[in-house]
Amino acid sequence: MSRLVMKFGGTSVADLDRIRRVAALVAAETAAGRRVAVVVSAMAGKTNELVAWTDGAGEAIADLPVSDDEYDTVVASGEQVTAGLLAMTLRNMGVSARSWMGWQIPIITDEAHGRARIDEIPGEALGAALDGGEVAVIAGFQGVTRDGRISTLGRGGSDTTAVAIAAAIKANCCDIYTDVDGVYTTDPRIESKARRLARISYEEMLEMASLGAKVLHTRSVEMAMAHGVPVRVLSSFVEPGQAGEMGTIVCDEEEIVEKRIVSGVAFSRDEAKISLFGLPDHPGVSSEIFGRLADANVNVDMIVQSHAHREGAANMEFTVGKRDSARALEIVRGAKDVIGFDDVAVNDDVAKVSVIGVGMRSHAGVAKTMFGALAEKGVNIQVISTSEIKISVLIDSAYTELAVRALHAAYGLDQL
Numbered sequence: 001m002s003r004l005v006m007k008f009g010g011t012s013v014a015d016l017d018r019i020r021r022v023a024a025l026v027a028a029e030t031a032a033g034r035r036v037a038v039v040v041s042a043m044a045g046k047t048n049e050l051v052a053w054t055d056g057a058g059e060a061i062a063d064l065p066v067s068d069d070e071y072d073t074v075v076a077s078g079e080q081v082t083a084g085l086l087a088m089t090l091r092n093m094g095v096s097a098r099s100w101m102g103w104q105i106p107i108i109t110d111e112a113h114g115r116a117r118i119d120e121i122p123g124e125a126l127g128a129a130l131d132g133g134e135v136a137v138i139a140g141f142q143g144v145t146r147d148g149r150i151s152t153l154g155r156g157g158s159d160t161t162a163v164a165i166a167a168a169i170k171a172n173c174c175d176i177y178t179d180v181d182g183v184y185t186t187d188p189r190i191e192s193k194a195r196r197l198a199r200i201s202y203e204e205m206l207e208m209a210s211l212g213a214k215v216l217h218t219r220s221v222e223m224a225m226a227h228g229v230p231v232r233v234l235s236s237f238v239e240p241g242q243a244g245e246m247g248t249i250v251c252d253e254e255e256i257v258e259k260r261i262v263s264g265v266a267f268s269r270d271e272a273k274i275s276l277f278g279l280p281d282h283p284g285v286s287s288e289i290f291g292r293l294a295d296a297n298v299n300v301d302m303i304v305q306s307h308a309h310r311e312g313a314a315n316m317e318f319t320v321g322k323r324d325s326a327r328a329l330e331i332v333r334g335a336k337d338v339i340g341f342d343d344v345a346v347n348d349d350v351a352k353v354s355v356i357g358v359g360m361r362s363h364a365g366v367a368k369t370m371f372g373a374l375a376e377k378g379v380n381i382q383v384i385s386t387s388e389i390k391i392s393v394l395i396d397s398a399y400t401e402l403a404v405r406a407l408h409a410a411y412g413l414d415q416l
Ligand code: ADP
Pocket: 008, 009, 010, 011, 012, 041, 156, 177, 178, 179, 180, 182, 183, 184, 185, 186, 187, 188, 189, 208, 212, 213, 214, 215, 216, 264
């Protein structure tokens, strides 16, 4: 009998009516003879509320860093509620079901609270329950450390739970039900001319996700690629039993017949730029700066270095996530005497816009089109970075939407 994982995000389980609809979708699959594991998120807005209770904003009880184990105890609770409610609804409909928390399966993670990585999922107990004809309703986003503490996988992490479960139970497919009917050429909330892609390669999806398209959690795509899990993204507004050929399939590049040079445009406003002026231009300076940032667990993304006007001096700019900008600034300032530079500045009003496509490997002129389209709209590029299948630019965040739309049109994505 085929095994299927169905994952439902926050808007898909936002209230009791939506949970009843989800139960009907699940029941249609079991009626068609499939063994089903369902992964659910917390109700829409719930995780934000739980996070706000911990992070020092407003009425927060404490100012817990996301790396605190009690932070995870609090924020993981939203998923427990939806898992229980969905299992109850299924039972009411006469479908055999039970809820599973991360620690009950168990989904064993490392100890990096707030952004834990899954180490292992012994799938036997779950597999046996499924084989016994019971729907497993699994709380997404949460796991358990080896010393028995609740952990969470980072915001948006329920996608990763779903793919990891699919790999553990060797499911035939992992269907990610959400509030859009697939993966689009760009965020349809920003560009109404965005087109749904029938298929997208794991590699492109990985870049899209890590460059800001939040439709799938980055780690879920990494895991799907590593374990060869076929993933499909589709809308939870479909009628029960009608999912058929709908949505977007994330698969190997070879399975995509229609070749495109650029498949999508992604953007992220979660960026900050740190500029260092008048650095000494000799070996060891970069190592000193980035070594200190790495030791403090600050992730650095784009980096550029240029000559300063003064002889023997250089300027350097790099980007970090917005959340890390204050800490990065403090670290760099703390090293001023050791490194010796004139000044440092931080700019939080920046955004990264990226174009992604496997076709870039074999086609020239992709960068030219990008820079031309941005120049035509008067958008100034502050930093550029490239990889084999993507080009990213850092721009003033006020121009994000303009840039996304201009690039979407420049690569003909609205005409796919
Ligand atoms: P869920 O709560 O179901 O996990 P998310 O909000 O995490 O849903 O992800 C779905 C959202 O991702 C969509 O509403 C859409 O605005 C956004 N999104 C960003 N980029 C894309 C894209 N390229 N294709 C589809 N959706 C995208």
